[in-house]
Amino acid sequence: MRALVVDDSRAMRALLTNILRGIGAEVVQATDGRDALEQLRRTDALPDLVLIDWHMPEMNGLELVKAVRKDPAWKPMTLMMVTTESEHENMVRALLAGADEYLIKPFTPDALLEKLNLLGVPVPEQALAAVTGG
Amino acid sequence: MLLSELIGPETIEEIAHQLWASLVPTEGVLVPSACALAHLHRASGRITAAVSISGSCDGTVELACSEPLGRAIAAFMFGLPEADLDEAAVTDAVGELANIVGGNVKSLLPPPTSLSIPIVTTGPTASDEGRTASCAVGFDFLGEPALVLVRDASLAPA
Amino acid sequence: MTLTEREEDAFPFFQDYIFAKSAIVLTDEKRYLVETRLAPVVQQANLRCLGDLMRALMRGDRQLETAVVDAMTTNETSWFRDNSPFEALRAHVLPERITANSARRALSIWSAACSTGQEPYSIAMILEAHFPELSGWNVEILATDLSQSALEKARQGRFSSLEINRGLPAAHLLQYFSRDGAHFQINDALKRRVRFQQLNLAQAWPVIPPQDVILLRNVLIYFDAPTRQRILAGVRANLRPGGFLLLGAAETTRELVEGFVPISVARTTVYQLKEI
Incomplete structure (x- = not known):
């Protein structure tokens, strides 16, 4: 699996990247929406999954979701918001704009893997068992 | 409306508990501490990250912790030994924590509200800090102090 | 007697006690589980260590009994677990x-x-x-x-x-x-x-x-x-x-x-x- 992590915090990018690499994903990072869009336009290996913070300089996460969903070639990508923004109306806006799932910060690593499982993103049985096994 | 009228110590405590539980899922318990401010004064280094809230309420939310606690948090987030972390990594990690606390506070406020990017400073605590804050909740984690402060805009230092 | 020695002594008691109350088997590898789960109970009851908790349970403290059983049996859970x-x-x-x-x-x-x-x-x-x-x-x-x-x-x-x-x-x-x-x-x-x-x-x-x-x-x-x-x-x-x-x-x-x-x-x- 290939993933793109979009967050303006270096520490948060590192945290998300480490969890995803732990399940064998290939991870690239972007620092805000505009950086993410530029990387998506340049790449010939589109990510399967994009994790998107909401509040970022330049282009925010909601605008990024809208921009990605405008291009039919990017339809297969799974978009998940990872943000503190948990107000009802804003979550609705993000889902209506085309985000597939939503993870509220703060989150535990197992919560991220469970959301991926929910989205049908392959998570190795062992990794999931390690976090959900009790 | 004053920020501190909507966001009380119980809410801050709840958000802080969740934040710490998420960062260190297996070890340590975040214990409320009335002495955290005093411990921070005595700590050799200290990191403070502040985010400002504007809109329906104006004010700031600050997260302060001792330097060793900041390094431990950064080590967890970056997945690196503490020795391999530069100062910017520690600053960024504590800034993101303040951002998470501030973002959670923002979600509880009537819209519209916006949140600034965190501003992180290092250095000693002002001696009147606890008094100028509208709400201060101290914690002890793995023997290190941390403090979350809420300031109403009118009371925030210029 | 140090605190650690006291805790070492208490573990077999908790193995038997938990089994008697809930039929849950705690093997020796579960020592860490007993310690981490019961530490908050010890703290809340203003006790010093697991040994104190053990003595209180032996005296038949019902409130602590509920707290201990709860602490040892409340498990991991999630929505749509395993999907x-x-x-x-x-x-x-x-x-x-x-x-x-x-x-x-x-x-x-x-x-x-x-x-x-x-x-x-x-x-x-x-x-x-x-x-x-x-x-x-x-x-x-x-x-x-x-x-x-x-x-x-x-x-x-x-x-x-x-x-x-x-x-x-x-x-x-x-x-x-x-x-x-x-x-x-x-x-x-x-x-x-x-x-x-x-x-x-x-x-x-x-x-x-x-x-x-x-x-x-x-x-x-x-x-x-x-x-x-x-x-x-x-x-x-x-x-x-x-x-x-x-x-x-x-x-x-x-x-x-x-x-x-x-x-x-x-x-x-x-x-x-x-x-x-």
Whole structure:
């Protein structure tokens, strides 16, 4: 699996990247929406999954979701918001704009893997068992 | 409306508990501490990250912790030994924590509200800090102090 | 005597004590679990160490007994845990039982180790979202657990965002929950669908109405073989012929009592009780 992590915090990018690499994903990072869009336009290996913070300089996460969903070639990508923004109306806006799932910060690593499982993103049985096994 | 009228110590405590539980899922318990401010004064280094809230309420939310606690948090987030972390990594990690606390506070406020990017400073605590804050909740984690402060805009230092 | 020596001494006592109260087997490797789970109990009771806690329990302190049993039995849980069993419910188990019960227009589901309520509420969401034909039916979701504090939390239906993050689809969060300060509150319609009741699976069971589906997930692993056998026999006795049993992902069929047919569906295995 290939993933793109979009967050303006270096520490948060590192945290998300480490969890995803732990399940064998290939991870690239972007620092805000505009950086993410530029990387998506340049790449010939589109990510399967994009994790998107909401509040970022330049282009925010909601605008990024809208921009990605405008291009039919990017339809297969799974978009998940990872943000503190948990107000009802804003979550609705993000889902209506085309985000597939939503993870509220703060989150535990197992919560991220469970959301991926929910989205049908392959998570190795062992990794999931390690976090959900009790 | 004053920020501190909507966001009380119980809410801050709840958000802080969740934040710490998420960062260190297996070890340590975040214990409320009335002495955290005093411990921070005595700590050799200290990191403070502040985010400002504007809109329906104006004010700031600050997260302060001792330097060793900041390094431990950064080590967890970056997945690196503490020795391999530069100062910017520690600053960024504590800034993101303040951002998470501030973002959670923002979600509880009537819209519209916006949140600034965190501003992180290092250095000693002002001696009147606890008094100028509208709400201060101290914690002890793995023997290190941390403090979350809420300031109403009118009371925030210029 | 140092604090550590005291704690070393207390562990065998807690092994016996927990087994006597809940039939849960704590092997020697579970020492860390006992220490981390009971540390908050020790702290809250203003005791110094596990040894103090042990002495208080020996004196018959009922309040501490409840606290200790709760602390040792409240387990990991999440919404739609492992996902595939709930997919099996939606795609196979529930449609089949609904067809079988169409004359009676009644359906009963038992979540037999419901912890803080995520499992029975997940089932309630599936019923609400996918089975509108059940309106007018008598649908009962019974949810039981050993832990009083877990049940209390389940009844409140109030969850932190950390708990909400664990496997709950965002669309369900928006549909079935409202914000309550830093928490999320499950709506009354879903709450009314679930009946919570305290039940110790390892002891004699109260009278339970015959069930169409029993979820007994991630609980057998804590018991010894004779207890497991006894519980499974009880499950069989309380399941309608043709009813289904769902176990945890790590729980095998090896010790299943006779009469169940394993069925592979939605990347998991469910067990159907043979029609007589």
